[in-house]
Amino acid sequence: MENGGKLYYGIKEVAEMFDINASKLRYYEKEFPTLQPKKNRSGDRVYTQDDINHLKEILVLINDKGYTLPGAREYIKTRDANRREHVVYINKLKRIKAGLEKLRASLDKQKPQEVQPKQDDDEPEEVL
Template sequence: MESGEKRYYSIREVADMFNVNISRLRYYEKEFPTLSPKKNRSGDRVYTKTEIDHLREILDLVENRGFKLQGAREYLNKKQGVQNETAAVLDKLKEIRQFMVSLRGRMND
């Protein structure tokens, strides 16, 4: 993280970033379970850089690419599923590589 970058942003700051109403951000929290900013001690929502990036993707799908809310949810769920599958395949490939390295080591002994 860059030294001047904040860790948390208030809901007002995020609304201003995207030029939307605070109520729209709250609405998207209800519509997209994957968007769940934490609340600070006083109960105010605080967004991390990751959540802001996720919100940016949601707004792009809905406002720029013409997705309806249900379609955007399905798209994001499918994307997450593909990412999970890819991670599982990579983990399996790492296991295979580790096995091959240990097998090579035993053959050289």
Template sequence: MPYKEREISKMYYTMGEVSAMFDVNQSLIRYYEREFDILQPKKNKKGNRYFTPEDVENLKIIFHLIRDKGYTLAGAKEHLKNNMTDTKDNQSIISSLENLKKFLLEVREQL
């Protein structure tokens, strides 16, 4: 049986890494941190922000609501307040479908 490498996941992501993930300015992430209570990155003594994987998932949900669904900030806050569990479930389904699509595209490229 061939050796399969485990996927390495980080415990914390820096602000630069998170802004590169979402292809946005760091100021937008800081703004969303002030606006949404679910974003709580850790800060060190210098004030540098470190995002947990849960924070990154919450940012994915926020960007999905605002960019893809067209919610306003107030509408996204209200939606998250009322439907947090449903929204997280939907985001996990979307992530798994995106991973499946990426895998299938890789298989097609190899054929």
């Protein structure tokens, strides 16, 4: 749901996008701690594209997939925890990869010893 390059949207604009009223948006802010639009100097809520995408995800869980509010909240919480855990594993794997690349580079720098084959091994044995 990309919209014309705007950085911020007012609560009425967002409510119209989803065909819900502004009070429902404020209610979802209370129910979902992950949905926290910023407020401008005059105290009005301003939604970023990320806020709108997150709201869309919440509405899909509730309206399309049949989640209850607590169920949707738990789903998002679990998903976010899994993402954080995956980031930890990805970072560990990146460090391992960097170490292996460093090891490979150091091995590539070493000049391999010339291996001379034995004269005996090159000639087949005669069978009588």
